[in-house]
Amino acid sequence: xxxxxxxxxxxxxxxxxxxxxxxxxxxxxAECTRCRxxxxxxxxxxxxxxxxxxxxxxxxxAGPPFAEIRRRAADHVAARQRTLHRGAWAASILVALxxxxxxxxxxxxxxxxxxxxxxxxxRSVSAPIGGDSVSAPALxxxxxxxxxxxxxxxxxxxxxxxxxxxxxxxxxxxxxAGLATVGRIPKDAHLELGGVWRTLSWDGAxxxxxxxxxxxxGLPVVEVQVQRGDGGKKPLMVVAQQLASGEVxxxxxxxxxxxxxxxxxxxxxxxxxxxxxxxxAPGAGRAALGSALALRHGDRMVAVAGSVPSxxxxxxxxxxxxxxxxx
Amino acid sequence: xxxxxEALYESTYTAVVRFLYRKVWDPERAEDLAQEVFVRxxxxxxxxxxxxxxxxxxxxxxxxxxxxxxxxxxxTLLKGDxxxxxxxQASAEEQVEHDDEMSRVQNALDTLTPRDREILLLWDxxxxxxEIAAQTGLAVGAVGxxxxxxxxxxxAAHDRQQTRDHAAHS
Numbered sequence: 001x002x003x004x005x006x007x008x009x010x011x012x013x014x015x016x017x018x019x020x021x022x023x024x025x026x027x028x029x030a031e032c033t034r035c036r037x038x039x040x041x042x043x044x045x046x047x048x049x050x051x052x053x054x055x056x057x058x059x060x061x062a063g064p065p066f067a068e069i070r071r072r073a074a075d076h077v078a079a080r081q082r083t084l085h086r087g088a089w090a091a092s093i094l095v096a097l098x099x100x101x102x103x104x105x106x107x108x109x110x111x112x113x114x115x116x117x118x119x120x121x122x123r124s125v126s127a128p129i130g131g132d133s134v135s136a137p138a139l140x141x142x143x144x145x146x147x148x149x150x151x152x153x154x155x156x157x158x159x160x161x162x163x164x165x166x167x168x169x170x171x172x173x174x175x176x177a178g179l180a181t182v183g184r185i186p187k188d189a190h191l192e193l194g195g196v197w198r199t200l201s202w203d204g205a206x207x208x209x210x211x212x213x214x215x216x217x218g219l220p221v222v223e224v225q226v227q228r229g230d231g232g233k234k235p236l237m238v239v240a241q242q243l244a245s246g247e248v249x250x251x252x253x254x255x256x257x258x259x260x261x262x263x264x265x266x267x268x269x270x271x272x273x274x275x276x277x278x279x280x281a282p283g284a285g286r287a288a289l290g291s292a293l294a295l296r297h298g299d300r301m302v303a304v305a306g307s308v309p310s311x312x313x314x315x316x317x318x319x320x321x322x323x324x325x326x327x
Numbered sequence: 328x329x330x331x332x333e334a335l336y337e338s339t340y341t342a343v344v345r346f347l348y349r350k351v352w353d354p355e356r357a358e359d360l361a362q363e364v365f366v367r368x369x370x371x372x373x374x375x376x377x378x379x380x381x382x383x384x385x386x387x388x389x390x391x392x393x394x395x396x397x398x399x400x401x402x403t404l405l406k407g408d409x410x411x412x413x414x415x416q417a418s419a420e421e422q423v424e425h426d427d428e429m430s431r432v433q434n435a436l437d438t439l440t441p442r443d444r445e446i447l448l449l450w451d452x453x454x455x456x457x458e459i460a461a462q463t464g465l466a467v468g469a470v471g472x473x474x475x476x477x478x479x480x481x482x483a484a485h486d487r488q489q490t491r492d493h494a495a496h497s
Contacts, residue, residue: 007474007475016455053432056429056433069362076367
């Protein structure tokens with residue numbers, strides 16, 4: 001049997017070896033003088049090491065009673081549990097907030113986004129306009145407020161508006177009115193322009209218009225009404241959209257004559273020069289209800305009408321998705 | 328369970344204090360840390376409490392050393408050391424001799440590498456090879472090798488200093 005490695009003798013003396021290995025080592029030590037000498041040296045080294053370290057040993061102290069340690073441990077556990085409880089409360093509140101926000105966003109994702117964009121659009125209303133991106137002429141048609149609504153298309157020959165329309169308007173302007181139908185026009189109403197107004201879904205309106213109907217980007221659409229044109233003409237379309245404040249703004253797109261008639265304004269009053277985009281007389285004071293701005297392009301006209309200040313209308317005019325198409 | 332801990336406390340407290348004292352060189356602090364170790368052990372109820380005690384003690388001692396470095400508070404080994412004081416009123420000559428011996432031991436320990444010192448102190452505290460291996464991350468087979476090297480270096484450094492001191496005194 002080869003000699004026993006020194007480190008194994010250390011382990012043997014420290015009783016760190018398996019019993020079987022200890023028996024083998026002891027058998028070898030009984031026969032090997034050299035290994036016995038090495039073992040004796042290691043024993044002396046261990047004793048010397050222990051003696052040296054013992055000089056650094058503290059005097060024997062009993063320490064505090066175990067009951068004192070238990071009491072401190074109980075305090076420690078209680079403090080840790082308090083911390084955990086506070087953390088759990090904070091975490092549960094955060095989770096609840098997160099779940100609630102996520103759920104509301106999932107339920108009304110589009111409404112959320114549109115509301116945010118509406119607020120942005122409303123903020124942009126107050127921005128001054130001057131030689132900016134609005135290259136098309138924008139006329140302010142100071143029409144009576146009711147006439148700016150498609151519901152006014154159902155007015156009688158005297159140009160007055162039915163009370164029912166006013167009621168619908170107030171309902172639509174209630175905050176949180178959401179997608180409630182506003183300014184509904186009786187289907188059997190024969191308008192001054194002739195034809196019958198129909199209320200369509202957004203997809204139906206797109207199909208009817210052959211393209212995306214003119215509307216203000218960033219505002220939720222609450223109603224689309226259309227009147228089919230005669231003789232292959234493009235339809236007269238009114239898209240009602242709601243501001244965050246509850247105000248309803250309508251975008252009217254159609255033949256010049258029809259739009260003008262709907263607004264109660266003669267077509268000759270509309271500036272048709274697309275490059276003559278001068279500042280528009282604000283008229284905000286009297287435009288609390290029913291101001292309108294119109295843009296003419298060839299035989300088509302797009303108007304934005306609503307009970308908002310004229311500069312707001314102007315800002316909305318710039319957000320018309322139709323502007324891109326017209327250019 | 329509590330009874331087991333009480334028995335462990337009675338049998339191990341002194342070893343833990345000694346283990347900590349050799350790391351922080353402050354007897355009162357060593358006792359405070361030892362009590363903190365047992366408080367934590369009672370709070371956590373570890374599966375292998377004895378090995379756990381020394382593992383936590385080593386961590387606390389390490390934190391204490393870092394804090395001491397931050398405070399730039401240099402602890403001295405023997406000045407005002409109540410632990411190593413003999414129980415009787417020693418003469419001035421005996422006190423000087425005792426202080427010299429303590430200083431030699433500490434210096435001898437300082438000559439070891441941190442790993443060797445840690446393993447030697449854990450062994451002296453009574454931990455088994457598997458417990459030492461578990462705490463230090465060494466293989467069990469390497470503990471014997473490391474211990475053999477640490478013992479030799481400690482004894483050699485101590486004897487060397489003792490020889491030098493005796494030569495200086497004579």
